[in-house]
Amino acid sequence: METIKIGWVGLGVRGCSLLRSIILPQGEQVTAVCDPYEDKAQKGADLVTAAGQESPKIYTDYRELLNDENVNTVIIASSWESHVEVSVAAMKAGKAVAVEVGGAYTIEQCYELVRAYEETGTPFMFLENCCYGRREMMALNMVRKGLFGEIVHCSGGYHHDLRELLAYDKENRSYRLLNYLKRNCENYPTHDLGPIAKVLNINKGNRMVTLTSMASKAAGMHEYLLQNKKDDEELLSKTFIQGDIVTTLIKCANGETIVLTLDTTLPRYYSRGFTVRGTKGMYEEVTDSVFFDTEEDRSHDEDWGESCGGNAKKYAQEYEHPVWEKYLAEGIKGTHGGMDWLLFRDFFDALKEGRPMPIDVYDAASWMSITALSEMSILRGGAVVDIPDFTNGKWHLRTDNKE
Amino acid sequence: METIKIGWVGLGVRGCSLLRSIILPQGEQVTAVCDPYEDKAQKGADLVTAAGQESPKIYTDYRELLNDENVNTVIIASSWESHVEVSVAAMKAGKAVAVEVGGAYTIEQCYELVRAYEETGTPFMFLENCCYGRREMMALNMVRKGLFGEIVHCSGGYHHDLRELLAYDKENRSYRLLNYLKRNCENYPTHDLGPIAKVLNINKGNRMVTLTSMASKAAGMHEYLLQNKKDDEELLSKTFIQGDIVTTLIKCANGETIVLTLDTTLPRYYSRGFTVRGTKGMYEEVTDSVFFDTEEDRSHDEDWGESCGGNAKKYAQEYEHPVWEKYLAEGIKGTHGGMDWLLFRDFFDALKEGRPMPIDVYDAASWMSITALSEMSILRGGAVVDIPDFTNGKWHLRTDNKE
Numbered sequence: 001m002e003t004i005k006i007g008w009v010g011l012g013v014r015g016c017s018l019l020r021s022i023i024l025p026q027g028e029q030v031t032a033v034c035d036p037y038e039d040k041a042q043k044g045a046d047l048v049t050a051a052g053q054e055s056p057k058i059y060t061d062y063r064e065l066l067n068d069e070n071v072n073t074v075i076i077a078s079s080w081e082s083h084v085e086v087s088v089a090a091m092k093a094g095k096a097v098a099v100e101v102g103g104a105y106t107i108e109q110c111y112e113l114v115r116a117y118e119e120t121g122t123p124f125m126f127l128e129n130c131c132y133g134r135r136e137m138m139a140l141n142m143v144r145k146g147l148f149g150e151i152v153h154c155s156g157g158y159h160h161d162l163r164e165l166l167a168y169d170k171e172n173r174s175y176r177l178l179n180y181l182k183r184n185c186e187n188y189p190t191h192d193l194g195p196i197a198k199v200l201n202i203n204k205g206n207r208m209v210t211l212t213s214m215a216s217k218a219a220g221m222h223e224y225l226l227q228n229k230k231d232d233e234e235l236l237s238k239t240f241i242q243g244d245i246v247t248t249l250i251k252c253a254n255g256e257t258i259v260l261t262l263d264t265t266l267p268r269y270y271s272r273g274f275t276v277r278g279t280k281g282m283y284e285e286v287t288d289s290v291f292f293d294t295e296e297d298r299s300h301d302e303d304w305g306e307s308c309g310g311n312a313k314k315y316a317q318e319y320e321h322p323v324w325e326k327y328l329a330e331g332i333k334g335t336h337g338g339m340d341w342l343l344f345r346d347f348f349d350a351l352k353e354g355r356p357m358p359i360d361v362y363d364a365a366s367w368m369s370i371t372a373l374s375e376m377s378i379l380r381g382g383a384v385v386d387i388p389d390f391t392n393g394k395w396h397l398r399t400d401n402k403e
Numbered sequence: 404m405e406t407i408k409i410g411w412v413g414l415g416v417r418g419c420s421l422l423r424s425i426i427l428p429q430g431e432q433v434t435a436v437c438d439p440y441e442d443k444a445q446k447g448a449d450l451v452t453a454a455g456q457e458s459p460k461i462y463t464d465y466r467e468l469l470n471d472e473n474v475n476t477v478i479i480a481s482s483w484e485s486h487v488e489v490s491v492a493a494m495k496a497g498k499a500v501a502v503e504v505g506g507a508y509t510i511e512q513c514y515e516l517v518r519a520y521e522e523t524g525t526p527f528m529f530l531e532n533c534c535y536g537r538r539e540m541m542a543l544n545m546v547r548k549g550l551f552g553e554i555v556h557c558s559g560g561y562h563h564d565l566r567e568l569l570a571y572d573k574e575n576r577s578y579r580l581l582n583y584l585k586r587n588c589e590n591y592p593t594h595d596l597g598p599i600a601k602v603l604n605i606n607k608g609n610r611m612v613t614l615t616s617m618a619s620k621a622a623g624m625h626e627y628l629l630q631n632k633k634d635d636e637e638l639l640s641k642t643f644i645q646g647d648i649v650t651t652l653i654k655c656a657n658g659e660t661i662v663l664t665l666d667t668t669l670p671r672y673y674s675r676g677f678t679v680r681g682t683k684g685m686y687e688e689v690t691d692s693v694f695f696d697t698e699e700d701r702s703h704d705e706d707w708g709e710s711c712g713g714n715a716k717k718y719a720q721e722y723e724h725p726v727w728e729k730y731l732a733e734g735i736k737g738t739h740g741g742m743d744w745l746l747f748r749d750f751f752d753a754l755k756e757g758r759p760m761p762i763d764v765y766d767a768a769s770w771m772s773i774t775a776l777s778e779m780s781i782l783r784g785g786a787v788v789d790i791p792d793f794t795n796g797k798w799h800l801r802t803d804n805k806e
Contacts, residue, residue: 149626152619152669153648161701212615212785216555217658223552223682227696245556245680247652247662249785255620259650259662266555266680267696269707277648277669279626286689293630293670298564304672309712382615382652384785 001096001351007032007071009062009086010078011044012174014100018077019044022334022344024051031070034059035078037173062086066093073351075127076100079175084109087124091116096123098347099364101190103371107388110365110372114390117361125347125357126364128194130272132342135312136195137321139276139283143199147292147319149280154199156192156285157261157273163224166265167235180242184215185375186262187242190367192272193260194359199276200256203362207395208258208387211250213374215243220265240265248374250387253395260370288312365390404499404754410435410474412465412489413481414447415577417503421480422447425737425747427454434473437462438481440576465489469496476754478530479503482578483590487512490527494519499526501750502767504593506774510791513768513775517793520764528750528760529767531597533675535745538715539598540724542679542686546602550695550722552683557602559595559688560664560676566627569668570638583645587618588778589665590645593770595675596663597762602679603659606765610798611661611790614653616777618646623668643668651777653790656798663773691715768793 008019008030015035023030024047033044033056041058048056059065062082066074066089074090076083080102090097104110117124130136143151162176169177179187200206218240225236244265250258261273274285281292287309291297300308320328327342334341346358366387373385389395411422411433418438426433427450436447436459444461451459462468465485469477469492477493479486483505493500507513520527533539546554565579572580582590603609621643628639647668653661664676677688684695690712694700703711723731730745737744749761769790776788792798 150622152622161704210785212617212652212787214615214652214654214660216660219553219555219682243660244682245660247660249615249617249650249652251617251785255622257617257619257646257648257650263680266682266685267701268680268685268694269700269703269711270705271707277666277671279622279647279669282669282671291671297672298670300672301564302673304674308672382613382654382787384615384787 001072001354004028004348004351005031005070005072007034007065007068007074007095008044009034009065009074009076010100011035011040012077013172015077016043016047017335018340020047022340023075024048024053025333026341026344026348028348029053030056032057032059032065032068034062034065036060063089066090066095071095073098080179081105081175084112088112088116091120091122091124094120094122096351098125098127100127102368103185103187103189104368106372107369110369110388110390113361114365123351123357124361124364125350126359126367127343127347128190128359128367129336129339129343130191131194131198131359132339132346133195134324134337134339135283135285135288136274137324138312138316138319139274140195140198141321142283142319143276143278145319147281148276148278148283151199151256151276151278153257153277154196155259155273155275156196157263157271158188158191159261159263159268159271159273161266161268161270162264163221166221167225167229180221180240180265181238182241183375184241184243184378185371186213186246186248186260187371188262188264189248189260189370192274193258193367193370194363195274196258197363197367200252200254200258202252203366203391203395204398205396206252206254207389207391208250208366209253210384210386211248211370211373211377212382212384213246213248213377214382215378216245218243218265220244224265246374246378248370250370283312290315362391404475404757407431407751407754408434408473408475410437410468410471410477410498411447412437412468412477412479413503414438414443415480416575418480419446419450420738421743423450425743426478427451427456428736429744429747429751431751432456433459435460435462435468435471437465437468439463466492469493469498474498476501483582484508484578487515491515491519494523494525494527497523497525499754501528501530503530505771506588506590506592507771509775510772513772513791513793516764517768526754526760527764527767528753529762529764529770530746530750531593531762531770532739532742532746533594534597534601534762535742535749536598537727537740537742538686538688538691539677540727541715541719541722542677543598543601544724545686545722546679546681548722550684551679551681551686554602554659554679554681556660556680557599558662558676558678559599560666560674561591561594562664562666562671562674562676564669564671564673565667566624569624570628570632583624583643583668584641585644586778587644587646587781588774589616589649589651589663590774591665591667592651592663592773595677596661596770596773597766598677599661600766600770603655603657603661605655606769606794606798607801608799609655609657610792610794611653611769612656613787613789614651614773614776614780615785615787616649616651616780617785618781619648621646621668623647627668646781649777649781651773653773686715693718765793
């Protein structure tokens with residue numbers, strides 16, 4: 001692709017932030033914007049012109065945007081429930097697609113994505129920014145160098161207190177609240193699962209085979225509303241279905257286990273809890289530490305937290321991922337500590353160079369499927385459910401992620 | 404009981420350590436010692452006389468010790484697989500029992516304990532020292548004061564690198580190795596589950612209902628032997644069945660979830676990962692921090708680890724458990740940071756005062772059962788299994804643990 005002409009779908013908080021802080025500063029051309037709310041679409045258009053570009057076409061129906069010949073790439077930052085529909089339609093319209101993260105509502109949605117991609121061959125990218133996180137990439141780099149030995153277990157979580165956001169969902173014309181009122185599942189698995197899947201070569205020599213999920217009771221939101229929004233009688237009368245903590249165990253074909261935690265409606269600090277465990281060492285985000293199977297590290301053992309926690313800074317000098325090494329030298333840019341910038345840079349460069357997408361449709365389908373599968377497992381009391389192989393048997397033939 | 408006369412069963416590393424550092428310094432009388440290895444039994448006897456007590460009787464068969472009329476209390480620190488057999492025989496012989504921790508091999512074993520107790524009424528205490536851990540008790544104290552609101556989720560783990568101990572099991576005439584060669588389960592659940600069960604009032608107004616477990620592959624021990632004991636051809640040729648990381652999800656009657664992690668054959672620092680999550684706050688051992696749902700705590704959010712981790716020290720001034728407040732004033736004594744001392748003090752005092760045992764046979768049965776249940780769940784690919792109600796329906800009638 002020589003010139004990227006972006007049609008932007010979804011101009012809520014996340015959409016506007018990405019457009020303003022990443023896409024326009026990277027100099028990419030935005031030729032059309034779309035949001036079902038006209039004022040939000042107009043706000044997006046204003047951002048584009050404020051950046052010195054020509055005024056983009058404004059749409060409130062994404063199907064019209066897909067008919068616009070002046071658009072060859074669609075970036076989707078709309079509500080969770082619209083991601084698959086817009087992605088599939090965009091691929092069928094021959095537009096390259098990059099879609100924001102979220103979980104699938106059904107397994108059929110995941111297959112729709114895969115089929116649309118396989119039928120059209122249109123570039124499809126899943127926008128999991130945490131795959132470009134600095135520590136996630138450092139740990140991946142260390143795994144690839146064999147420093148942690150054989151990897152046997154990874155864990156992570158989406159530990160993010162969203163209570164205020166959910167309480168004001170209606171006022172913000174947002175979309176998350178209904179999910180919390182109607183569904184009980186690992187509703188946002190990819191921030192933790194994405195980087196883990198890269199470490200474990202999921203869909204490239206390995207695959208996720210089965211899972212089981214359990215949800216705690218849902219008590220956090222009601223307590224929050226009682227304390228902070230007690231005049232909202234309508235919302236206070238509602239029953240939240242989404243458990244406060246959802247834990248999901250995943251077994252992989254090569255024998256590794258993965259533990260994912262969804263944790264969004266209780267008071268706590270933000271964390272993705274990214275942890276990689278191998279036969280020769282580990283990385284752990286919560287203490288930001290690397291532990292090697294050396295005399296020196298073992299000698300600290302019981303007072304590790306006090307004496308050695310936070311030592312990842314030290315290892316970063318030697319084991320920073322090459323992508324981040326370069327990035328740090330140039331200067332970190334954009335939101336979320338810089339990972340959004342790298343994510344889109346990789347997407348745009350891959351498009352221009354005709355490279356395979358760094359996070360492809362099989363990654364998207366398998367990672368998103370965890371949401372629908374965890375919902376079924378929870379409803380069945382924690383029953384084991386099979387994770388489909390969206391590569392249709394090709395996972396063991398595909399080359400691994402080594403870069 | 405006026406005078407405690409202890410018959411000690413099991414004089415390996417743990418047995419000798421407890422005898423030397425806790426029991427004899429507390430001034431309790433040890434009238435008999437027993438170990439199937441005569442030299443180990445003799446070593447125990449030497450410890451007793453070295454402390455200025457009369458020379459105890461020495462046995463190599465615990466059944467003979469149980470016939471000794473000069474013994475009214477049996478403390479069991481023998482191999483995991485002998486715990487239930489010795490406990491049941493001791494109760495039937497009318498001796499008070501305190502038994503070291505470990506998991507059950509079958510559910511029937513757990514019922515044997517309960518039946519022996521209900522038939523004999525003999526005092527039975529389960530020696531879970533971590534229930535007396537300083538931070539565990541502080542968190543329990545804070546839970547009881549309502550500071551964390553409604554508790555919805557707890558997690559913990561036995562994160563303890565046992566590779567060296569397992570590799571030299573044979574040389575030490577120990578018992579753990581065979582478990583790792585033959586079984587795949589949450590083999591040591593109670594260090595983490597015990598304090599959690601106290602927080603969640605398990606068997607006293609609440610109970611554990613179902614669980615599911617998954618185990619990672621077993622790669623840690625073989626790698627360790629290759630690096631550290633490559634001349635031991637016999638052990639190197641063995642296949643380890645015990646997965647390196649076992650994760651167990653438990654659902655409780657009141658809707659809470661518990662996550663337990665067994666993590667003993669990979670390089671890492673020691674931790675029990677004790678975490679309590681409520682609607683108004685949390686305690687987390689890994690960062691040794693308390694997080695409250697206050698403006699101040701929320702404002703730190705993303706840089707919590709750097710700015711606020713370790714703040715539990717601060718809260719200890721106000722919320723130290725009364726037992727620990729007193730203990731700190733008197734001076735901490737004994738092994739494992741002082742918790743062994745408190746554990747046995749509580750046991751001996753309860754015996755002398757005729758109080759109910761602080762950790763009773765229903766606690767023991769339900770906590771130990773997790774091992775046998777996780778084994779079945781893992782063998783069935785993570786299937787949900789029912790956790791028996793060892794109170795036989797009385798859990799909702801029993802008074803809670805509030806002290």
